[in-house]
Amino acid sequence: MYRPQIKVVDCTIRDGGLANDSHFTLETVRAVYKAACAAGVDFVELGYRNSKEMFSPAEFGPWRFCDEEQLRRAVDGIESDGTRISIMQDAHKAVPEDILPAEQSVVDMIRVATYVKDVDKAIRLANNATDKGYEATINIMAISHEGSPFLDEALQQMEEETSVQAVYVVDSFGALYSEEVHFLVEKYQTYLKTKEVGGHFHNNQQLAFANTIEAIIRGANYLDGTLYGLGRAAGNCPLELLLGFLKNPKFHIEPVLDVISNEILPLAENIAWGYHIPYMLTGVLDQHPREAMAWMKSGVKDEFVEFYRQLTADPGE
Amino acid sequence: MYRPQIKVVDCTIRDGGLANDSHFTLETVRAVYKAACAAGVDFVELGYRNSKEMFSPAEFGPWRFCDEEQLRRAVDGIESDGTRISIMQDAHKAVPEDILPAEQSVVDMIRVATYVKDVDKAIRLANNATDKGYEATINIMAISHEGSPFLDEALQQMEEETSVQAVYVVDSFGALYSEEVHFLVEKYQTYLKTKEVGGHFHNNQQLAFANTIEAIIRGANYLDGTLYGLGRAAGNCPLELLLGFLKNPKFHIEPVLDVISNEILPLAENIAWGYHIPYMLTGVLDQHPREAMAWMKSGVKDEFVEFYRQLTADPGE
Structure with missing residues (x-):
């Protein structure tokens, strides 16, 4: 598949930061950024710019806030060759004042993550970003729980009230089937x-x-992946698989293989991500992974039947 | 998805036997059979019935041969409740004389694995099976390498010259995309x-x-899975995911979760299966996994760039 409009976003550090409270070393972030640039990936998302009022800097690492000087330390001296920098803001956990005018920032794109119910907050942040000169997207989380007409209304609002580049389908629960x-x-x-x-x-x-x-077959052109699927719980679409599928000649897989080998695999000592039955069960049941994450730390993580019964306990009428 | 015609085949022991030379303990095989019966799976494939002339019984375990008395030891005393027993013969490594008349066997179905080039051997074995009273299928391996008109001819022959229940698309190299x-x-x-x-x-x-x-969406009704994806190299379609997708009320997931917890996860001490970059690379490149399996045992298994260069070395014109 080669479609020139396709944009690949590596969000290893941003999404992976949900698995380690954004405590990546500067060396890891620089290595990921350098690899993504060498691989020809369109955007690298280096973290969140969320509010220090809502997340404690004592608890969370620097990539939860992405202060401008921290971002500069991450990218200084690395040849980007067209790869651009993205950060994310959570609609309900970030503020517009934390965004500098684009010409004072190394950031190129701001992605706003939101639930449908927070669409107006998301639009405010997205417009703040585009008004200040950034590209922007809105990423609608937990989409598998959105069966109501409010989704349709939100999409119509995003079309009419914003100038974002893209709006994302985000399967936060890993519940969606191809249909x-x-x-x-x-x-x-x-x-x-x-x-x-x-x-x-x-x-x-x-x-x-x-x-x-x-999604590609149906025409989606903004696609997220992470190195070796790094991410919270079961993780994400592995970037190496996505680049293997896309035949766009600008992509190069060797830098991706190299950084997985040298930087990502060693993280497995401290972050457990990937396919595990508790995560599979919350996915099949279209539930938030939080109970599965707790079960994985419970000391009885392989007692799958017990966990399944907990998840499917009847709440009563 | 609920379609009554769908038949699910658990081939944990048969396909997993490619990862351990079919050396499962009798206890493991009985536990897998019992779980599959309790889960309502249609067929359980307990191994190969390949030739002892071509595989040494000193090297390979009993599930490479599935002697009738061994199969009886595996299933005796377990209530099947409709679950039937399958074994596999390789078209080029098995002989018709090893198959008893069906009424003398606990086996219900014989599946013949073949390459397109061996279609006539496969048809001989399939007809031997159906003549002796079994159901049969033909499973065309390495299908991603079959672009020639010989595949079409082979399919026509299978239609005209056999009475098998089904003919399988077998993606031996893990190379196929949905299209x-x-x-x-x-x-x-x-x-x-x-x-x-x-x-x-x-x-x-x-x-x-x-x-x-x-495949289900396109109308395929015979579907293979293995517990937790156990199988050679990257493994197979995880049975638990398949049963989670199918809404046929005859299927029950708890016995599957239970046997994964108690029998399959412990096998990981001796069998390494699942997603690894060397297997991913042979899949992307549509190559046999044998070089990846060798690389995984090489002592430099995480040197992905070197392995990629080996796989993509230009053979010359």
């Missing part, structure tokens, strides 16, 4: 006449890469 | 007017489950 990806991308396209559709998928059911392909 | 699964299932259906299509997918690119779903 649902197909349905959602087409629904988005119905409303987003002037914007691209993006896809960000989690791997609870080993479908993150497959769902990314399905 | 190719779509194409192949439809091609099979063009020739197989009186037979079902089956799907068996490997997980080199984390697509085994997704490709199984794609």
Whole structure:
């Protein structure tokens, strides 16, 4: 598959930061950025710019805040060759005042993560970003729980009230099957006449890469991956698989293989991500992974039947 | 997805036997059989019945041969409740004389694995099986390497010259993308007017489950999985994911979760299966996994760039 419009976003540090409270070393972040640049990836997302009022800098690492001087330390001296820098703001946990005018920043794109219910907060942050000279996207999280007409309304608002580049389908729970990806991308396209559709998928059911392909087939052009799938719980679409699928000649896989070998695999000593039955079960059941993450630390993590019964306990009528 | 015609085949012991030379303990095989029966799986494949002339019983475990008395030891006293027993013969490594008349055997189905070039051997073994009273299938291996008209001829022969239940798309190299699964299932259906299509997918690119779903969507009704994806190299479609997707009320997931916890996870001490970059690379490059398996034992298994260069070395014109 080669489609020149396709933009690949490596969000290893940003999404992986959900697994380690954004405590990556500067060396790791520089290595990831350098590899993504050498691989020809379109954007590298280096973290969140969330509010220090809502996240304690004593608890969370620097990539939860992405202070401008920290970002400069991460990228200084590395030849980007067209690769641009992204950061994320959570609609309900970030403030517009934390965003400098684009010409004073190394950041090129600001992605706003939101639930449908927070659409107005998201639009405010997205417009703040584009008004200050950045590209922007809005990423609608937990999309598998959005069956209501409010999603349609939110998409219509994003089309009319913003100038973002793309709006994302985000399968936070790793619950979607290909037919649902197909349905959602087409629904988005119905409303987003002037914007691209993006896809960000989690791997609870080993479908993150497959769902990314399905989104591509249906016309999505903004695609997220992380190195070796690094991310919270089951992780994400592995960037190396996505680049192996895309035939765009600007992409190079060797830098990706190299950084996985030297920087990402060693992280497995402290971060457990990937396919595990508790994560699979919350995915199949379309539930938030938080109970699975707690179960994985419970000391009885391989007692799958007990966990399944906990997840499926009848709440009563 | 609920389609009553769907038949699920658990081939944990058979395909997993490629990862340990079929050296499972009797206790493990009994536990897997019991779990599959309790889960409502349609068939359990307990191994190969290959020739002792071509495989040494000194080197390979009993599930490479599946002697009748060994199979009886595996299943005696376990309530099957409709779950039936399958074994596999390799077209080029098995002989018809090793198959008893069905009424003298605990086996219900014989699956013949073949390359397109061995189609006549496969048809001989399949007809031997159906003549003796078994159900049978033919499983066409390494299908990603079959671009020639010989595949079409082989499918036509299987339709005309056999009475097998199904003919399988087998992605031995874990190379297929969904569009190719779509194409192949439809091609099979063009020739197989009186037979079902089956799907068996490997997980080199984390697509085994997704490709199984794609095959289901296109009408394939014989579907293979293994517990926790156990199998050679990257492994197979995880049975637990497949049962989570299928809504057929006869399936029960708890016995599957239980046997994974108690029997399959402990096997990981001696068998390394699952997603690893060397397997991913042979999948992306549509190559046999043998070089990746050797690399994984080489002492430099995480030197991915070096392995990639080895795989992509130009053979010359």
